[in-house]
Amino acid sequence: MTEAPCERRTSPSKRMRLDVTASDFAELEHLHPYGALPGGNVFFAEQARSAIRPSDLLPDDDAWLHILGYCNGRDLGCLVRSCRYFYVAGHSPELWRDLVLRQCEKRAIRNVGPTWKDTYVKLFYSETIPPHRPMSIPGIYSDTLYRLHSCRSFSIPKVWLDRSPTDTLERVSVNDLTVSQFKSRYEKPNIPVLIEGAAKDWKAFERWNRPEYLLQHAAGRTFRTTSGVAPLPGNFSLDAYLKYCESTILEEAPLYLFDRTALEPGSHLWNDYMEDLKSSCPYWDPELMKSNGHDLFQVLGEGRRPDHTWLIAGPKRSGSVFHIDPNCTHAWNAAICGRKRWIFYPPGVTPPGVHPSADGDEVTLPLSVGEWIFQFWDEHMQRKQSAPLHERPLECTAMPGDVIFVPHGWWHLVVNLDKMNIAITHNYVSDSNLSNTLKFLETKVDQISGCRDREESIKPEHLSEEFKKALKQQVPELLSEALKVPTWTCRAWKDAEAPKKSVIEQAKEAGPCPSFSFSFL
Amino acid sequence: MEDAIVKLTSKEGETFDVPRKVAMMSKLVKDTFSDDDDEDDEEDETEVKEVPLPNVTAPVLKKVIEYCTHYQDEEMTPIQTPLKSGTLDELVQAWYANFVKVDRNMLFDLVAAANFMDIKPLLDLTCLAVSILIKGKSAQELRQMFNISAELSPEEQAEAQRENAVAE
Incomplete structure (x- = not known):
């Protein structure tokens, strides 16, 4: 037993060493x-x-x-x-x-x-x-x-490739999660969670892992791909894009396929998961809008609502730098092929290297995941290990078949770990974030997205009114509940501050000052 | 505040009085100010500031100030890529096209100064001007122009030649 106290003394630093350090990326x-x-x-x-x-x-x-x-x-x-x-x-x-x-x-x-x-x-x-x-x-x-x-x-740290103690995000098996548990434990309190195996039984899970299947169903289509460091989007045929993903040497921040039309309701690829989603994750069943308050933008009608469903694909090291999801929405993200590393920062806790403008309209940050890692990993680790508990970042690796719940207002960064990664993501408003979404649509019109470049969609300046009108007709009790909430309930957003008064105005209000006067008054 | 003056000091120690707004086109100068203004002390703004620029010689600094001053009256239109033309006069306004009609050493010094002082439109313009020097030249002409001695070895040259379709 003599060694026991010793062991206890060394354990904190041991634990720190277990996590990924900046040098783990540097061996290229x-x-x-x-x-x-x-x-x-x-x-x-x-x-x-x-x-x-x-x-x-x-x-x-x-x-x-x-x-x-x-x-x-x-x-x-x-x-x-x-x-x-x-x-x-x-x-x-x-x-x-x-x-x-x-x-x-x-x-x-x-x-x-x-x-x-x-x-x-x-x-x-x-x-x-x-x-x-x-x-x-x-x-x-x-x-x-x-x-x-x-x-x-940059190297992908080995511990990211499997479950490991470096994963700090809560996880739950899909079999242990009922609708009411999901809503009360995660959606309502706005806590991200990884739902293990939630997409394992989807038809897409088996079918989309076969490239020839996807090629067959994407023949003749082109897909839009983007990168934070590329001057323009690239439009690829699927076979060309899959070939691009296989390149041995890719550029910084590879082009990432983010397509909002590939999974249109009724389409073949949509049918590959929608029914299965309803049975594996009934809390996300769009048909239960009236009974459980899920996906309320449905009240606007398919073409008129903001974009909400994306097919995502990308090669190793592609991904998204830190962002908050659009229009104050929650999201779920199902990894179908390949693994993804997720890093979350809670609402109102700005990740290292990220600088939002005062009104939240613009965010300055490194434009590639690699650049962020090389500049800010040490600071991130420090905050992961020693920030106050409720401000700590959360991390996890989503294995193929896992689904991540991304609550509204959380900053997140995602990086793909395998040669080919395919995912499905849906963004939505439910009774849990409705009051904030309504405030957002009303007061942050400039930040509304996903409805500017489509003819039939409701334009930002009308979205708040139209949404309230349709909610009133279809789910009036949810609307009146939401309107009762007087303030933001998520720290990601706040009301615009009253314009800062100039020195002169402050001085005027303070009244005459004996030792100082404005000659022009 | 509008009339505040910033003193920019060249490598040789020569000082130029520049209106604050003109000097602030340089992100280097701007950052120098915001570092000092941490306490948000507004009175500070009227104080004359001096920014040493040890990498920039006086003749180059003079040109830089000329650029930033003109920019206040006529903003340079952003350069569109892919370039629609191979001549400067068709890519930027006449004043700017004339501004970079200088000898090669001055042009490179201006690139370096724009890069060091972090003046984005000036860096764009001067880099564009260098790319136009490069335009249409053969590998041999480029070696002469840039006074390059570190050529590829004959084997490397042969390999590069093999796949040189785009260069002919």
């Missing part, structure tokens, strides 16, 4: 394909190898990437042959991605190569050019180029 999955190394390595290099960039002219790599961003494919093609430095910098996949996206603004990408440069060549030159084979060039030392590559190729 692939070396830089063109051989770039961090700037510091230059001190260990041979003299002759170090002076390799045209540094006498312009020492900054960021500026060079900015310049290369204005070059067309032909000029980039010449630059990469002119010298070692340009060979490496000019092959940044982001440059070639932007060239393709800008030229494919109004057309679909139906043919992709192993790299974005190959795709560019295929689309605009010839199908028969031999594929690009990256050469590793010795002597390129650049923090900018290396860091960019780190964001493309």
Whole structure:
């Protein structure tokens, strides 16, 4: 027993060491394909190898990437042959991605190569050019180029790939959760939860894991994909997108498929889960709107309500940086193929690196998951381990077949962990968040989304009135309950503050001041 | 407050008096101010501030100030990509196109200054101007222009050539 006290003393630090540290991401999955190394390595290099960039002219790599961003494919093609430095910098996949996206603004990408440069060549030159084979060039030392590559190729921590003690989000088996339990334990108190195996028995779970099945049902369609660091969305045929996801070297923040029309009610893919959802997760059965207050935007009618259902797909390391879901809605998100890591911060607790404007209209934050990890992981860990309990972030990995409940107002970041990840997500308003949604629609009209670019949808300025009108007709008792709540019940939102008074106004109100006066009064 | 002056000091120690609004186009200058203004002391705003710019020489700083001053009267229209044209005059307003018609050293110094002082539209304009220098040049011409000695090795050259379809 003599060792027992010792053990107890060391246990807190042991527990800390169990969690993921920033260095767990830093060992990259692939070396830089063109051989770039961090700037510091230059001190260990041979003299002759170090002076390799045209540094006498312009020492900054960021500026060079900015310049290369204005070059067309032909000029980039010449630059990469002119010298070692340009060979490496000019092959940044982001440059070639932007060239393709800008030229494919109004057309679909139906043919992709192993790299974005190959795709560019295929689309605009010839199908028969031999594929690009990256050469590793010795002597390129650049923090900018290396860091960019780190964001493309960071390691996925091993503990994320399975259930582990680093998962702090509550979890419950789908078999142990009734409608009233879900509502009283999670939805009403606004607490996120992982529901294990909730999608395991959906037809989609088996069918969508077969690419040929999806290709068959998506023939002729194109899918919209976006990335926080890409200048434009990309529209892909599904076969081209699946091929893109298989690329060995992807760019930072890969294009993420987020399609709001693929799962239209009545569509084949929708039929692959809707009936099964009703039986496995009856708390999300849209038909029970009147009896259990679920998915109240239904009162507006399918085409008139804001977007609410998305098919999501993406390669490894694609994902969403921190955000709060639109229109004050709750959401559920079912992992169908592939695993996802989720990080949550409670309403009103801003995650590290995230800076919302005072009115909440705009948020400044790193635009890729990789960049956020490399800049803010340590701060995140510190808050995970030592912030006051109710302000701590929550984390978990959703395995295929798990469904996550994302309550309204919670910040969340999601990153895909497998080569191919497919998910379904529905956003909704229920009796539990109705009072806040009504306040939101009335007072934050500028922030309303999902109804601006469709003709038949109700436009933001009318949404509050139309919603109340329809609720009054169809579920009047829920509306009157919600209208009784006088203030926000979620800390993610607050009323706009009265405009700050200027010094002069404050001084005026304070009355004459003997030692100080305004000459113009 | 509108008339407040900021003193910008070049590498050589030469000081330029610049209206606050003009100087604030530089995010570097702006951040210097907001760091100091932590206490929200509004009286501070009338005080003359000095910002040292040890990376920027006086002739370059003069050009930068010229740019930021003109920008107050005529904002530069954002540069649209993909570029619709290969000539500056068709991409930005005449004043801005003329502004970057300078010798190569000055142009590169301006890129570096815009990058260091974090002036987004000036960085866009000067980088655009460099990309136009690059436009249409062969690999050999680029090597001469940028005075590059670190060429690819013959084997690397051959490999790069093999897949050079886009460069012809």
